[in-house]
Amino acid sequence: MAGIDDLPPLRDVISRHGLAARKALGQNFLLDLNLTSRIARAAGDLTGTDVLEIGPGPGGLTRGLLASGARHVVAVEKDARCLPALAEIAAAYPGRLTVLEGDALALDVSAHLTPPIRIAANLPYNIGTELLVRWLTPPDWPPFWQSLTLMFQREVAQRIVARPGDKAYGRLAILAQWRAEPRIVLDLPPEAFTPPPKVSSAVVHFTALPAPRYPADPATLSRVVAMAFNQRRKMLRASLRGLVPDIEDRLLACGIAPTDRAEQIDLARFCALARNVAAEAT
Template sequence: MAIDDLPPLRDVIARHNLSARKALGQNFLLDLNLTAKIARAAGDLAGADVLEVGPGPGGLTRGLLAEGARRVLAIEKDPRCQPALAEIAEAYPGRLQVIEGDALEIDPLEHLSPPIKIAANLPYNVGTELLVRWLTPKVWPPVWSTLTLMFQREVAERIVAAPGSKAYGRLAVLAQWRTDARIVMSLPPGAFTPPPKVSSAVVHLTALPEPRYPADPKVLERVVAKAFNQRRKMLRAALKGLHPQIEDLLVEAGIAPTERAEQIPLEQFCALARLVAAR
């Protein structure tokens, strides 16, 4: 089923000679029904500006526009994709702006107006770094209301992981402290060209008005990073050097010093961060 009057993505890729490049973390999703489904997972797009990183030939871009996004700002590093994206911009007058460059080096805010949503099939090589940046702005709530992002399945599971699981770590704590995060779609390798070696999943994160539990963001980040950097060690050893009385602070936060990081729920990490900051 066509979602617009533009050619199928396979034809676009062939016409513009857009073979995916491993160095850019590219895996193209060609099924426009799937890209439209991802766009719908982002919620009501009418009246919203959407930031998309790594649009490639524009499959998700077309889905976002077809689902009613007010405007899409697409940041694409690969200059080969520009002609294909220009064709989409022409088909949706005034609704698509494309910036050529590295998303890690571009501030998109001057090109966006609230409400802002972020939706992307993120390049595998920068996906986690971008997510951490979006989760750790200087001011909360952030400029975006939701993130709808495709990752390798393993990364998606780390974002939504519960304490006690092997996937639970720094990413889960950062994401769940300030957002509601859930996996909304799973995609097999065969959905992509070329097929990656792993499955993928789409995670939808909704920004909370304020963090679930009070804590200084920088202190919490330091505590969590130190705890999970040596996740096999007991916390009294992993957090050694964080504070002279770290064992006493752990006990005061309701954490046994012999526990390991993956056993500690978010609320207790926040309690420990408050005690470290206060002392």
């Protein structure tokens, strides 16, 4: 056995196919198959599950997901240079890997996936946050996915799990924690990657909640939170002045002091304020 399966080591695959990582594509390859296996295990029980993977590169995590028992992996890869290496993995796991060439921000992959569905990816740094926001803000909830297991820069991971009062607490924490349960499951130093990035990384596992933690209109909540954190150093009576004319009264009605700042307000009170504002608009 060569690592997790009978396929060649990833360094050999990269050398044979000339897959030097490209900065323009946000590529930093994780070559240690023990680590990719740990990420696959962090995604949960993959038996009988389809898995969507974005940016597989030479296929380290892809191999981990398949070896962990994923029923079917749909891998979206923008870099055509990686396709021959991924084809070798598909040949080793007949009928269980579909590789789609294209931009993950533009492709509709729904036709290739059958529920239950999990998403697992070492996301390219340049599109990671945008993809996460899309997966957390579908028109309907629950979403098409059961869980997300995603790698980010550690700074982004800390923003996702931050709590009120934390320096990292902001819009991303509210968005992630309103509809999901996120937790950091693995930290990775720069030297784990080829080439080593300038920052540390972390894997975050999100479990989709059956319903949002607190009722709120998504668009209104998004607007309230965006206004509050866009001027996070200001008191809320100032940062939210343009939201409704009597903002101080509405803040007080929701248990929020007008002199508080956004980073002091928990999810429950942001949702209460969003409901208050939405009720005025109807």
